[in-house]
Amino acid sequence: MAIKKFSSTNKIIKKKSVDITSDSVVSEEEELQEVSLRPSYFDDYVWQNSIKDKLKIFIQAAKERWESLQHILFYWAPWLWKTSISNVIAKEMWANIKIMSWPAITKAGDLAAILTSIKKWDILFIDEIHRMKTNIEEVLYSAMEDFKIDIIMWKWPWARSMRLDVPKFTLIWATTKAWSLSAPLRDRFWLIEKLDFYDNSEMKKIISRSAKILWVETDDFSLEKIASCSRFTPRIANRLLKSLRDFAQVKNDNFLDFKTTNSWLESLWVDETWLDKNDEFFLRTILDQFNWWPVWLNTLAIAMHEDKETIEDIHEPYLIQKWYIQRTQKWRILTQKALNYLK
Numbered sequence: 435m436a437i438k439k440f441s442s443t444n445k446i447i448k449k450k451s452v453d454i455t456s457d458s459v460v461s462e463e464e465e466l467q468e469v470s471l472r473p474s475y476f477d478d479y480v481w482q483n484s485i486k487d488k489l490k491i492f493i494q495a496a497k498e499r500w501e502s503l504q505h506i507l508f509y510w511a512p513w514l515w516k517t518s519i520s521n522v523i524a525k526e527m528w529a530n531i532k533i534m535s536w537p538a539i540t541k542a543g544d545l546a547a548i549l550t551s552i553k554k555w556d557i558l559f560i561d562e563i564h565r566m567k568t569n570i571e572e573v574l575y576s577a578m579e580d581f582k583i584d585i586i587m588w589k590w591p592w593a594r595s596m597r598l599d600v601p602k603f604t605l606i607w608a609t610t611k612a613w614s615l616s617a618p619l620r621d622r623f624w625l626i627e628k629l630d631f632y633d634n635s636e637m638k639k640i641i642s643r644s645a646k647i648l649w650v651e652t653d654d655f656s657l658e659k660i661a662s663c664s665r666f667t668p669r670i671a672n673r674l675l676k677s678l679r680d681f682a683q684v685k686n687d688n689f690l691d692f693k694t695t696n697s698w699l700e701s702l703w704v705d706e707t708w709l710d711k712n713d714e715f716f717l718r719t720i721l722d723q724f725n726w727w728p729v730w731l732n733t734l735a736i737a738m739h740e741d742k743e744t745i746e747d748i749h750e751p752y753l754i755q756k757w758y759i760q761r762t763q764k765w766r767i768l769t770q771k772a773l774n775y776l777k
Contacts, residue, residue, distance in 0.1 A: 471644045471672050472518045479522055480639045485627050492625070493526050502555045503527055503604040504624030505578055507563075509612035510751075516608040516629065518668075520559040523606065529555045536562040542573045546585050546598070549577055554601040563607040563615065571619055578605060578622045610747050631755065632668065637661035640668050641675055645690070650679045655692035663699055665708045665752055677702065707775060708756065716749050717758060717772050726773070728765040 473479040476486055496503045503523070508516045517533065524531035532552060539545050539560075552558060577583050581600045586593055607623070609615065620626065632640070638657045641664075645652050660678070664671035681698040682690045703711065719737050720729050735742045740749075750766075753759045758772040 471647055473522060473643075474525055476522060476526060478643070479519065480632070480636045480643075481519065482630060485629075488625070489523065490526075493523065497527065502529075502602040503557070505605040505622065506607070507612070507620070507623040507626045508606070508608045508629055509610065509626070510629045516561070517559065520557065520606045520608075523604075524557045527555065527557065527604070529557050529604070531557040531559060533559045534561070536560055536566055539566075539570065542570050543585070545570055545573055546583055549583060549600045549603075550598060552601055552603050555603065556601065557604045557606060559606045559608070561608045563609040571616065574605075575618065575622065610751065631666040633666065634658075634661050637664060637666055637668075637671055641671050644672050644675055648675065648679050650675070650682060650688055650690055652690040653692065656690040656695040659692060659695045659699065663704050663708065674699070674704065708752070709758075709775070712749065713753060713758075714776075716745075716753065717768060717776055720759075720766065720768050721773070721776055726768055728767045730764055731766060734766055 476490060479486065493503060506523075508519070520533070521531060530553065532548070534548065539548070548558070573583055573585075577600050581602050582597055583600055584595055584597050587596050612620075612626070612628075638654075638661050641657050641660050642652070645657075656678075660671060660674055664674055678690055678695055678698055679688070682688050682694055686694045709717075716738065719734065720726065723737055724733075729737075731742055731745065735745055738745065750759065750761060753772075754761055756771075757769055758775070760767040760769060
């Protein structure tokens with residue numbers, strides 16, 4: 435395999451630990467590189483095959499009838515490439531896509547402006563749907579079913595209601611809290627899919643594809659190691675791979691063998707437990723400050739200097755999935771597996 439040579443001005447900055455799950459601000463160059471690692475079509479997308487096969491059929495049927503695809507809701511943990519699959523769906527449908535985050539939509543007029551600006555067959559992807567306000571939700575009902583929206587012009591006593599046509603579009607929404615959506619809204623989605631974590635074989639395929647794009651040569655042992663340390667999440671795996679690429683470039687001529695991979699991951703404090711420093715801080719807060727007793731979510735949020743939404747959306751999903759904590763409506767409880775890890 436041809437090896438791409440890099441400038442000698444590139445440097446590595448070693449850190450004692452790395453937060454592999456953070457969504458910190460990245461440079462424009464890093465953002466473009468991240469986009470290049472994302473798959474463009476289903477053939478490149480390593481994903482839950484049952485969902486992918488269904489989408490292929492629905493997309494093909496919609497194109498044959500010259501219709502827009504029906505509305506789709508994706509839910510479960512963050513970092514599972516919901517944005518990427520939305521881009522893939524748009525390309526497979528030969529359609530344009532507009533990507534929005536729900537906090538940017540503060541009032542019904544914002545949503546009306548977005549819906550009237552899109553074109554026929556366009557795909558509108560909105561993340562963090564669970565933060566939607568009730569008055570905005572009501573605007574969506576007619577937009578999703580009848581492709582019409584009702585808006586109020588002016589104020590009393592000159593207020594007038596106006597109904598506007600909306601181009602036939604596809605709405606793809608993503609959330610980590612599907613249970614927080616109202617029943618009338620959920621019922622308007624034609625396809626509701628839960629995204630699971632990737633398995634080890636899928637992760638190895640994703641990392642292998644990313645390594646080729648980044649011009650890094652790897653062996654099978656390195657792929658296995660990176661996959662086991664990435665929480666089975668593509669975004670985290672790609673971040674680890676880009677960090678390992680720098681190390682391999684300086685130390686081993688752009689080749690990642692098991693020794694190089696293992697050495698650099700150890701220096702980053704990343705191992706097969708899949709837990710980073712924030713996870714350990716979460717677990718130790720319950721153990722040290724509350725003596726392993728069940729803790730209220732509000733109390734835990736204060737102790738960690740975090741808000742409740744951050745704990746529920748960022749910290750807890752993976753810890754619950756891997757049985758490090760138990761969660762009730764109010765309490766958070768450490769499991770025996772967590773105690774063994776902390777010891």
